[in-house]
Amino acid sequence: MSGSQTMPRWADVLLVPLLSLLLAFLISAAVILAIGEDPWEAVKLMVSGSLGSTYGWGYTLYYATNFLFTGLAFAVAFHAAMFNIGAEGQATMGGLGVALISLMIPWPHWTIALLGAMVGGALFGAAWAFIPAWLQAKRGSHIVITTIMFNFIAASVMTYMLSHVLRPATSMDPATPRFPAATNLPTMSEILAPLGISFSRSAPLNITFFIAIIATVGVWVLIWRTRLGYEIRAFGKSGPAAVYAGISPVKITVIAMLISGGLSGLMAINNVMGEAERLVLNSVEGAGFIGIAVALMGRNHPAGIAVAAVLFGFLYQGGAELALWTSIPREMIVVIQALVILFTGALDNMVRVPVEMLFRSLRRRS
Amino acid sequence: MDLLTIVQILESTLRLATPLLFACLAGIVTERAGIFDIGLEGKLLISAFFSAAFAYYSGSAWVGLLVGILASVVFSILHGLASITFRGNQLISGVAINFLASGTTVVIAQSWFGQGGRTPSLTGDMRFGRLDIPGVSALADVPVLGNIAQIFTGHSILVYLGLLFVPLTWYLLYRTRFGLRLRAVGENPAAVDTAGVSVVRMRYAAVIIAGVLCGIGGAYLSTSLAAGFVREMSAGRGYIALAAMIFAKWRPWQGLGAVLLFGMLEAIANRFPNLDLGIITIPNQFMTALPYILTVIILAGFIGKAIPPRAGGEPYVKER
Numbered sequence: 001m002s003g004s005q006t007m008p009r010w011a012d013v014l015l016v017p018l019l020s021l022l023l024a025f026l027i028s029a030a031v032i033l034a035i036g037e038d039p040w041e042a043v044k045l046m047v048s049g050s051l052g053s054t055y056g057w058g059y060t061l062y063y064a065t066n067f068l069f070t071g072l073a074f075a076v077a078f079h080a081a082m083f084n085i086g087a088e089g090q091a092t093m094g095g096l097g098v099a100l101i102s103l104m105i106p107w108p109h110w111t112i113a114l115l116g117a118m119v120g121g122a123l124f125g126a127a128w129a130f131i132p133a134w135l136q137a138k139r140g141s142h143i144v145i146t147t148i149m150f151n152f153i154a155a156s157v158m159t160y161m162l163s164h165v166l167r168p169a170t171s172m173d174p175a176t177p178r179f180p181a182a183t184n185l186p187t188m189s190e191i192l193a194p195l196g197i198s199f200s201r202s203a204p205l206n207i208t209f210f211i212a213i214i215a216t217v218g219v220w221v222l223i224w225r226t227r228l229g230y231e232i233r234a235f236g237k238s239g240p241a242a243v244y245a246g247i248s249p250v251k252i253t254v255i256a257m258l259i260s261g262g263l264s265g266l267m268a269i270n271n272v273m274g275e276a277e278r279l280v281l282n283s284v285e286g287a288g289f290i291g292i293a294v295a296l297m298g299r300n301h302p303a304g305i306a307v308a309a310v311l312f313g314f315l316y317q318g319g320a321e322l323a324l325w326t327s328i329p330r331e332m333i334v335v336i337q338a339l340v341i342l343f344t345g346a347l348d349n350m351v352r353v354p355v356e357m358l359f360r361s362l363r364r365r366s
Numbered sequence: 367m368d369l370l371t372i373v374q375i376l377e378s379t380l381r382l383a384t385p386l387l388f389a390c391l392a393g394i395v396t397e398r399a400g401i402f403d404i405g406l407e408g409k410l411l412i413s414a415f416f417s418a419a420f421a422y423y424s425g426s427a428w429v430g431l432l433v434g435i436l437a438s439v440v441f442s443i444l445h446g447l448a449s450i451t452f453r454g455n456q457l458i459s460g461v462a463i464n465f466l467a468s469g470t471t472v473v474i475a476q477s478w479f480g481q482g483g484r485t486p487s488l489t490g491d492m493r494f495g496r497l498d499i500p501g502v503s504a505l506a507d508v509p510v511l512g513n514i515a516q517i518f519t520g521h522s523i524l525v526y527l528g529l530l531f532v533p534l535t536w537y538l539l540y541r542t543r544f545g546l547r548l549r550a551v552g553e554n555p556a557a558v559d560t561a562g563v564s565v566v567r568m569r570y571a572a573v574i575i576a577g578v579l580c581g582i583g584g585a586y587l588s589t590s591l592a593a594g595f596v597r598e599m600s601a602g603r604g605y606i607a608l609a610a611m612i613f614a615k616w617r618p619w620q621g622l623g624a625v626l627l628f629g630m631l632e633a634i635a636n637r638f639p640n641l642d643l644g645i646i647t648i649p650n651q652f653m654t655a656l657p658y659i660l661t662v663i664i665l666a667g668f669i670g671k672a673i674p675p676r677a678g679g680e681p682y683v684k685e686r
Contacts, residue, residue, distance in 0.1 A: 031470075035477035083457050131662075141665035142674070144404070144457055145612060148605055149658040149665075156655035164649065292461060329476045329483065331597075334469030338462050346448035346459035353452075 007359040013304075017297060017344055019351045024339035031335060037328050045325055046318025056317060058188060058203020062275065063287075064313030065205070068212040069267035070291025071309055072219045073260045075300040079223055080256035081236040086132060086147025087264040088288025089154030090125040094265025095272040096161060097124030099279035102179040103166075113183040114207070117273050118266060125265015126258040128154060133257030137250040143257075151288070162281055175280040185274045206274035213306075215263060220302040222259070232256050264288060293337050296345040312337070369513055375633045376517045380525060381591060382636075383629030385410065385600075387528045388583025389607030390614070390621045391535045392576035398539060398616055399572030400552035400677040404460025405445055406580055407604025408467030413438040413584025415471040418485040418595035419478060421492040427589045430492070434588075435581030441467065442577030443570075450569045453681035464604070472597050483597040485588070494522040494590045522590035524582060531579070535618040548572055552675035555682040565682045580604075609661035616675065628657040 029039035050056045070087040077084035101120035107113035132146035162174040171177075185206045189199040199205075223229040235242040235252040243249055267287060272279055294312055298304025319333030343351070389406045396403040413434035421430025441463055448459035472483035479485055502519040505512045539545040550558045551568045559565050587603075588595045606628055613627075614620035634641065635653035 031473065035473060083455075085457070085461065135662070135666050139666045141662070141667070144402075145608065146662055146665055148404075149609065149662050152602060152605065152658045153655045153662075156651040156658075160649055160651040163651075289461070289465070292458070296458065327476070329472055331469045331472035331476075331483070334465055335473055336469075338465030338469055341458060341465060342444075342448070342462035346454035346456075346462055347452055348454055349452040350454075 006356045011355060011359060013299060016348070016352050016355055017299065017304075019355070020343040020348065021297070021340065023351070024336065024343045027339050028332070028336045032328060032332070035328065037326055042322055042326065042328060045321055046314070049321025049325075050314045050317035053200065054198070055200035055203050056321075058200045058205040059317040059320070060310070060313040061188075061209055062203065062205045062270070062313070063316040064309040065209045065212045065270045066267050066287040067290050067294045067309040067312050068216060068306065069263050069270070070288050071294030071298060071305040072215060072291075072302065073263035074291045074295035075298070075302070075305060076219060076223070076232070076263065077256055077260040078295060078300050079229075079236045080232045080252055081239070082136070082253065082256065082260075083144045084129070084147055084257065084260050085144055085292065086129060086150050086288070087260075087291045088284055088286065089147070089151035090128045090261040090264035091267045091284045091288050092151075092154040092158050093128040094121035094125035094268035095279050095283050096158065097121045097265060098268040098272045099166065099176050099179075102183045102273060103176060107180070107182050110183060110185055114185060114269065114273070117183070117269050118211070121265040121268040121272075122262035123265070125268075126262040129257045129261025129264070130254070133254045133261075136257075137253040155282075159281065162279065166279065173280075176278050178278045179273065183273065184277055185269070187274075204275040206270070208270035208274045211266070211269065215266065216302045216306050219263075223302075228255065264291070290337060293341045293345075297340060369510070371637070373513045373516050375630070375637055378633040378636065379626060379630040380517065380521060381629075382632045383625040384522075384525045384528045385583045385587050385591065385603050386607045386610055386625035386628060387622060388531070388579045388586065389604050390610040390625050391531055391618060392579035392583070393608055393611040394535065394614070394616050394618060394621055395539070395548070395579070396572050396576040397611065397678055398552045398675055399548050399569050400555060400675055400680065400682070401445075401449055401569055401573060402456040402460065402679045403445070403573075403576060404457055404608065405441065405463035405604075406576075406607050407600055407602065408460075408464035409438040409441050409577060409580035410584040410587065410604050411464075411467040411471055411598070411600040412441055413581040414588040414599055415475060415485070415584075415595045417581075417585035418488060418588035419475070421488055421589050422485055422594075426491055427488075427494045427585075430589050431582065431585040434585040435578050438581030438584060439574055439577035442573045442580070446570050446573040449681065450566055450573070453683065456679050456681075468598065471595070475595065475597070485595040487594045488589060489593070492589065493593055494524055494586075496520045497523045497526065522586065524586040524590050527582065528586075529622075532618050532622045539618065544571075549675075552677055555677050555680075556685070559682070559684060565684075569682075606657050609657050612661055612674075613664050615673070631656050 032039045032042050050060045070091060073087045074084055097120035098117045101116045102113065105116060107116065128150060132143050132150055135141040135146055136143040166176045167174055168177045185208065188205040189201045191207060192199045223233065231247045231252055234245065235247055235249060239249060271283055276283060290312055294305055294308040297308035315333050315336055319330055322328045322332060323330040389410055393403050393406055416437040417430035417434030420433040421427045445459050445463055448454040449456040475483045475485060499519040502515045505515045539549060547558060547563050547568055551565055555565045587599055592599065610621060610624035610628055613624040631653050635650050639650045641648040
């Protein structure tokens with residue numbers, strides 16, 4: 001993904017991703033047209049449904065919070081040249097950690113409960129990433145395959161835990177009991193009410209949003225302003241060169257994956273503790289995979305990831321509105337997501353090479 | 367456990383192993399040519415939908431099969447475009463293909479049939495019928511032999527086709543010039559290029575073969591194993607096939623062994639939701655997770671090391 005010599009930085013960072021995104025949206029529009037709906041109406045409905053009210057924003061940013069965590073998780077591993085496809089499983093296990101911490105310990109107040117749950121979620125997520133990381137570092141097992149396998153194993157563990165261990169004896173539903181009221185996180189409407197701002201009370205956006213923003217800044221500092229981040233990037237650019245410079249590949253592989261898994265696990269404070277206030281089956285709802293799309297679109301930079309996360313939050317909430325008011329099913333967002341991954345990720349060169357050629361010919365002329 | 371139960375489990379093993387087998391062989395062919403193929407799952411799914419839809423429209427399972435193969439091949443060409451022509455990341459392309467299949471199948475199914483992302487149920491010739499091996503019915507009354515014969519008879523024709531494809535794939539890979547070149551492309555593409563063989567063409571051939579195989583596997587899911595398409599009906603089988611491929615260390619015969627093992631695990635889990643071994647009860651979820659756990663153990667190299675083709679995942683850039 002080089003090419004900074006042949007074209008200006010703004011084209012590399014903005015123009016190419018935007019063109020890819022445009023292609024993905026154009027094809028999505030064609031799909032909507034093909035199933036007999038009006039793409040322009042669909043766009044209007046999506047915008048009004050996700051950005052037209054504090055309720056819409058509450059959902060959009062709630063989804064964006066999930067995607068921020070998983071997007072950052074993917075990016076940290078990617079900087080160390082690893083393709084962590086396991087955020088889904090790591091976030092699932094993070095949910096288990098958050099649920100155990102919330103249920104087992106009688107917390108007096110949500111503030112310390114939140115800190116405890118963050119530790120629990122991050123630890124469980126990191127632990128789930130540790131085995132693939134260790135196997136990659138020590139035994140050379142390909143991390144893509146092991147993390148895929150761990151996603152499925154996590155799903156089985158979760159089904160077992162919820163149906164055999166954590167389910168209350170009186171309930172048939174494979175879910176934990178509700179968390180105690182002292183662990184319930186303040187929602188955005190509760191946070192903004194003292195400031196005199198009214199925010200939708202039914203939207204799930206909660207205090208985790210601010211933690212996600214802190215995590216975003218934290219990842220930026222980590223990757224570009226610390227020694228560890230430098231080592232991660234050096235290792236990611238060239239393994240042999242990093243080893244020559246005295247960087248331990250085992251250490252960097254394991255640490256990068258622990259941070260990645262920890263960030264995925266942290267997502268659980270948003271969806272499990274903040275929104276559902278109990279642990280249910282499939283609580284992650286694919287956010288782990290969307291993290292891949294978000295990180296690819298954001299060029300693995302925290303700022304880019306933040307923008308991409310909000311965009312995907314918008315697509316998610318907008319897609320839900322579409323399903324509600326038109327005959328376009330909710331799965332349309334999966335199609336859009338797939339096209340975004342395809343064009344910004346896999347077919348990157350299809351857009352990049354012509355743009356580079358254009359800039360080269362422009363330079364030659366001037 | 368009586369004989370009848372064992373026969374039933376083995377019969378269902380063969381049925382459940384078949385879609386895995388097609389996808390596993392597909393994975394072996396592409397990865398041997400140096401292209402990672404995470405998109406097996408998506409290709410199974412897209413073919414499952416198009417086979418069911420066109421079997422329904424035409425009334426013939428064969429027409430469905432052809433359209434299913436076509437859909438799967440279109441997806442593999444997309445993967446080829448991304449990973450061969452545009453030298454993109456093959457893993458990302460595979461992930462995209464899986465999502466694309468997962469989304470488009472439901473969107474199109476909803477638009478065509480309006481039944482919540484499924485096709486109408488298939489009846490009669492819209493499905494592949496049971497194929498009885500001639501002469502087996504004569505054995506039906508023989509005590510043990512009759513029971514064993516029962517395991518192998520009365521399956522869909524695609525089950526037998528799958529079994530036939532194992533020696534075919536082996537022959538293609540190890541006994542033909544094409545196969546030698548294909549394997550070479552996966553190990554050392556530069557050498558193949560130097561010998562005057564087009565790396566691009568070889569890799570596209572591999573990807574398309576995989577598309578055809580996944581297409582048959584997907585058609586089997588919706589027109590043989592089940593009677594119609596339901597959303598997400600591939601249910602992770604593409605990933606289990608990926609696991610089987612690694613388990614078999616990218617070899618066809620061992621692939622058959624691996625999918626039979628994984629198929630049997632699924633058959634047992636279906637038959638005994640909670641397997642009671644007297645001392646301990648093994649929960650269903652453990653059986654479901656076992657293929658993945660076994661694959662991780664194999665990958666870790668504790669039971670023989672699984673070494674993938676050397677040039678796997680690397681786009682080939684021709685020297686100038």
